[in-house]
Amino acid sequence: MSYQVLARKWRPRQFSELVGQEHVVRALSHALDGGRIHHAFLFTGTRGVGKTTIARIFAKSLNCEKGPTSQPCGTCSICMEIDQGRFVDLLEIDAASNTGIDNVRDLIDNAQYTPARGRHKVYLIDEVHMLSKAAFNALLKTLEEPPAHVKFLLATTDPQKLPITVLSRCIKFNLKRLTPEQIVGQMRHILGAEAVSFDEESIEVLSRAADGSLRDGLSLLDQAIAHGGGRLFAAEVHSMLGTVERAKVKVLLEALAANDAARLLAEVEHIAEFAPDFAQVLDELAGLLHRIQLRQLLAEATHDEDAGLVGLAARIDPREVQLYYQIAVSARRDLPLAPSVRVGFEMALLRMLAFAPVAGAGAVPSSRPMTA
Ligand SMILES: [Zn+2]
Structure with a gap:
């Protein structure tokens, strides 16, 4: 057939x-x-x-x-x-x-x-x-x-x-564009009926790439299933779309939480090897920060079981989460103005470190010395 x-x-x-x-x-x-x-x-x-x-x-x-x-x-x-x-x-x-x-x-x-x-x-x-x-x-x-x-x-x-x-x-x-949630829901339904195994991150990423069009989403899903040899895994979906895995973006947040500039730059270097779409990486970063903040402020109401995010939520000050988010979003907007997208991306992360309030010093932006 x-x-x-x-x-x-x-x-x-x-x-x-x-x-x-x-x-x-x-x-x-x-x-x-x-x-x-x-x-x-x-x-x-x-x-x-x-x-x-x-x-x-x-x-x-x-x-x-x-x-x-x-x-x-x-x-x-x-x-x-x-x-x-x-x-x-x-x-x-x-x-x-x-x-x-x-x-x-x-x-x-x-x-x-x-x-x-x-x-x-x-x-x-x-x-x-x-x-x-x-x-x-x-x-x-x-x-x-x-x-x-x-x-x-x-x-x-x-x-x-x-x-x-x-x-x-x-x-x-x-007719309205479909929301990522509507597209994810339909993908989940179809993959279940077709008995194709998948992880949640892979369909979330595909649904965002579909940009409101269910037909485009399903055509990406076809490609992804072919790529994965009949299964759907985040790593392969990311490599197909040229996007960066959430796990790699989380490592950036780990370096930020540890206030570790050297590690941060090493991770940027690592991500840059994949020649990614840096705007997408900033989107992913902002999305994770949103989830971390929800976890921090509405812990009882959120069912976010992601252990990595739970750990980050405990280690990053809620005000810093707001600051990082703001920097990620404005850096995304300014990316075309940067000397190169890589520089724009790197500067955004360094800005997060540079402006993060020193413990006990309140919310005053300070130029904390970098320990690299
Ligand atoms: Zn009839």
């Missing part, structure tokens, strides 16, 4: 299987179940957040033999044909790859003819802002006087480029 990529294999076929976008699902479900369905919808949002997936489920909801319903049966011949991408009355047009082609205009002009099999003829036009001028005019003409059997589901990553004449005729839904 050939390998099917995860994003395709796990593409939701029901609204209930979608990750996020609850506001959209709720509104569409109400419309479907209440029988008041507008003729044109516009889904906007960045790549890989579910625009065409939602549009396909919606097309199924409209045409299911047991519908219209917000819970299409998934087993009638129409539902199955839509899932397999071969339903005659669902016309999918990818405007990004079809601009200037005449038949798109013809296809839209054909909207006036009744559907062959279904209740509704559904046009799903992806990246609609890229339609050719002729196709756009045909679309506009049909939107102005839509035949009762036609539904338009338009999707775009760039709604600014759509003319107001189109925008004003659509019900608009703005």
Whole structure:
């Protein structure tokens, strides 16, 4: 059996299987179940957040033999044909790859003819802002006087480029980027079902690299599983992404806690050998400091079982944690201004040492002599 990529294999076929976008699902479900369905919808949002997936489920909801319903049966011949991408009355047009082609205009002009099999003829036009001028005019003409059997589901990553004449005729839904937690949750679910072993750090790192797009996240997950030979380990995920392992970042904090400049610089040297993205290392550092502070101030409420962090939380003064965090965040912002990213990174860590309050001297920044 050939390998099917995860994003395709796990593409939701029901609204209930979608990750996020609850506001959209709720509104569409109400419309479907209440029988008041507008003729044109516009889904906007960045790549890989579910625009065409939602549009396909919606097309199924409209045409299911047991519908219209917000819970299409998934087993009638129409539902199955839509899932397999071969339903005659669902016309999918990818405007990004079809601009200037005449038949798109013809296809839209054909909207006036009744559907062959279904209740509704559904046009799903992806990246609609890229339609050719002729196709756009045909679309506009049909939107102005839509035949009762036609539904338009338009999707775009760039709604600014759509003319107001189109925008004003659509019900608009703005899809949100997914949070890292939502992406982690779905990865955990999929890996469990696929019986792939993994550690938490690896999926956290992948979900952050996905940058709000579940599809990108799942494609990274495919790559990571291939890299790891069917398993998922943080070290391999980091080497694949060019990011730095949390354990190495923790060692930096250990050197800071010990007020040991020589060790700190040695660890920077060690990390630099991997030619990492120093901005990511600063992010990781800030993230760890956040967890340490939570541990310090809300010890009873946090379930952070990480032994290394528990130890650091006991050894670093809570005010220093705040200071380190501030320095990490501003250093990340200033990184492009540094003579080199490595220098910017190194100076940030040295600044943490230089400004850390001397024990007993209060919060006054002092230039403590370095013992190197
Ligand atoms: Zn059905």
